[in-house]
Amino acid sequence: EAGVAQSPRYKIIEKRQSVAFWCNPISGHATLYWYQQILGQGPKLLIQFQNNGVVDDSQLPKDRFSAERLKGVDSTLKIQPAKLEDSAVYLCASSSTGGQGGRSFFGPGTRLTVL
Amino acid sequence: GNSVTQMEGPVTLSEEAFLTINCTYTATGYPSLFWYVQYPGEGLQLLLKATKADDKGSNKGFEATYRKETTSFHLEKGSVQVSDSAVYFCALLSTGANNLFFGTGTRLTVIP
Numbered sequence: 001e002a003g004v005a006q007s008p009r010y011k012i013i014e015k016r017q018s019v020a021f022w023c024n025p026i027s028g029h030a031t032l033y034w035y036q037q038i039l040g041q042g043p044k045l046l047i048q049f050q051n052n053g054v055v056d057d058s059q060l061p062k063d064r065f066s067a068e069r070l071k072g073v074d075s076t077l078k079i080q081p082a083k084l085e086d087s088a089v090y091l092c093a094s095s096s097t098g099g100q101g102g103r104s105f106f107g108p109g110t111r112l113t114v115l
Numbered sequence: 116g117n118s119v120t121q122m123e124g125p126v127t128l129s130e131e132a133f134l135t136i137n138c139t140y141t142a143t144g145y146p147s148l149f150w151y152v153q154y155p156g157e158g159l160q161l162l163l164k165a166t167k168a169d170d171k172g173s174n175k176g177f178e179a180t181y182r183k184e185t186t187s188f189h190l191e192k193g194s195v196q197v198s199d200s201a202v203y204f205c206a207l208l209s210t211g212a213n214n215l216f217f218g219t220g221t222r223l224t225v226i227p
Binding site: 031041106107109 | 119121151156157158159160161164204206213214215217218219220
């Protein structure tokens with residue numbers, strides 16, 4: 001079974017530039033998550049999709065971050081414009097259910113460095 | 116609110132040593148508890164989980180028991196191997212919630 005795919009794996013940009021990350025979840029998984037993992041911290045949820053609808057985006061800084069999941073499959077996360085504090089690893093995860101006890105499968109992450 | 120407090124690392128052990136990584140939590144209701152592991156260059160993987168009090172999760176020689184009275188879910192392994200070197204994250208999924216709350220992670224290095 002193919003896992004969660006993410007690209008790019010690494011990205012270096014200057015502050016105020018824009019960047020986009022892509023995620024392809026496990027086939028058939030209805031729920032997709034984007035997490036932000038700052039160095040030395042645990043992952044923090046940014047946004048959760050159920051199919052192509054947003055379930056929770058309460059932690060997403062909507063003035064600069066946006067995400068979409070077209071057709072309920074792939075997803076993109078965009079930052080525009082980037083700030084220094086956005087340097088982190090961005091993790092995509094998917095699960096077959098979004099409810100209690102559901103198991104999430106994580107991608108390898110995209111490491112973003114903002115200079 | 117929900118929170119997870121993990122033992123700070125890094126932890127360095129010799130091969131075949133006993134491992135304990137402490138994890139305590141704060142949550143409303145009756146959460147499910149998880150340990151995830153992140154090997155170098157790889158994504159987070161579920162290591163084990165427990166969904167109710169007194170449950171014991173186990174996998175690959177690791178185990179953790181859901182202790183409601185102490186709100187803890189400590190990870191243990193009797194004899195670590197070099198291949199266990201990784202970052203370990205404790206996490207919870209609270210009642211009615213949709214997403215995981217993670218601790219800060221503990222880096223384990225096992226030396227031959």
